Amino acid sequence: MKQMYSNILLLLLPAIFVFFSCKKTDRSTVKDIDARVDSTATCGFLVKINSTGTSYNAVNLPELYQRDTLKIVMSYHLLDTRFYCVGTTAANGYPEIYIDAIHKQ
DSSP states (O other), X not given: OHHHHHHHHHHHHHHHHHHHHOOOOOOOEXXXXXEEEEEETTTXXXXXXXXXXXXXXXXXXXXXXXXXXXXXXXXXXXXEEEEOOTTOSOTTXXXXXXXXXXXXX
């Protein structure tokens, strides 16, 4: 009987380790925030959040919304990646976002 419990424990330990070692990378969605699309000479289009002034690279900005100074409302979530482009003052790059929903203001 002890041998059976020992074998079960040996099988469960790796599963328990994997379960607790996985980190959650998905971030909460920011909903219905006012922003503006900005065209840059070297970086393409960036999305600037009105309330904070922070610029982001949207990895999935639809072509329909790639218009300089276009006012938008969007829902998005922050990614763990950064966007780097030549000729910019953002030495650390721009944080990247994934747009979940978007429409013109």
